[in-house]
Amino acid sequence: MSAKKIAKIFNVKVFIYLLIAVTALYALVFTLIHNLKSDGYILGDWLINYQDGGFKRRGLSGSFFFLLQDITGIKLNFLVYFFQVIIISLFFYYYFKLIRYKETTLLYLSLLLSSIGFVGLFNCVDYVGKKEFIVFFLFACFTYLLDNDKLTKYKEYAVCAGLFIAMFFHEITIFYTSYFMIALYLKTGKTEFKRYLKYAIAVMVPAVLITVFGKEINEGHSLDILKDRGVILTRGIFFWDIDERKYISDHFDQYKLYFLSFALSVLHLGFYLKYLNNRKIISILLIGAFLLSFPLFYLAIDWGRWMYIHMMFIIVLFALLLKNGGSAYASEPVVINTKFYITLFIIIASLIYRVEMSGSGFTFEGLFYRVFVAPVELLNKMI
Secondary structure: OOHHHHHHHOOHHHHHHHHHHHHHHHHHHHHHHHHHOOOOOOHHHHOOOOOOOOOEOOHHHHHHHHHHHHHHOOOHHHHHHHHHHHHHHHHHHHHHHHHOOEOEOHHHHHHHOOOOOHHHHHHOHHHOOOOHHHHHHHHHHHHHHHHOOOOOHHHHHHHHHHHHHHHHHOHHHHHOOHHHHHHHHHHHOOOOHHHHHHHHHHHHHHHHHHHHHOEOOOOOOHHHHHHHOOOOOOOOHHHOOOOHHHHHHHOHHHHOHHHHHHHHHHHHHHHHHOOOOOHHHHHHHHHHHHHHOHHHHHHOOOHHHHHHHHHHHHHHHHHOOOOEOOOOOOEOOOOOOHHHHHHHHHHHHHHHOEOOOOOOOOEOOOHHHHHHHHHHHHHHHHO
8 A cells, every 4th residue: 555545544633543542541550560569659749748857848738638438448559549530530631622623733642752752751661650640630721711701700710729729739830831831821812910920929829838938749658657557668869968969960861862853843843833833932832931931941950840840841732722623633734745745754753762761861762672672682582
């Protein structure tokens, strides 16, 4: 069958639906595995609490689950997982609703297949189950309401309240709130500072409270409290005692590879922006959003994670800019031309390399490696 015939048959929207379903299932399965193993970085982060020493950053989640455990008697591992299932499922649900009647394109699909897009979850299982899915869900819901003219005044205040609460789950929320303002601007086409102020206040007030009154994540009794509640951690956030800036400096031979991954992602987005209206304004806004998150790259070692969060927000944001289609299967016809070949090259290249959450910023252990090479290596070891 010729390439032109395949192009006529191929429906980008159907492929995206499949990718959403597979990614959601993958995220839920591996989140469960992390929780059953009492992973100290994923499960442990959700169990930071106020019972050990009082008010602190990220502590609301642990105290919330302690309360639920006292009421229900259910193990913390499962309580956390049930909540994660709800949040992760809601994100994919609203993302599905957002793109359902949009005319998707092969170039848009390439964003999902980026090594720091949906494929990033397959390449680095440590991305699953983390607290940023709360903000992903809020943004997907917000963008869907905005795109369908359903964002009433009260719903907008509800979104701001969600951001306010999310800050007490994880402080990274403040570094990505700019995407909510960008979406508002791209939808309305006008600057509304009073409206943006609500979002800024929603995250700034908790940030000040955490900075002024927040104590250490582990005040010395967290592990004992968790042990009494049936969770034994041997590594993770409660054991973290590293000067992260020094760690980055000492491992800069690995971290400098993130610049390569970042450059490839910028080129990818640059090619996408070439086909958008108002691309100069959008480019400036995206640069601004990245600069606002720059303190994360200076203070914390999870450079791949910060890049991945940006791409997930951009994927949802750019869905807002897709043309409205007439059906749930609306998709731009695939035309064999220069744009097609460049997009295909981007997709193949994205599937080849991997961006780790922290450590090595670029390896050739991407999705192709994990599907075709890793199983063979494992089989050889078994034989």
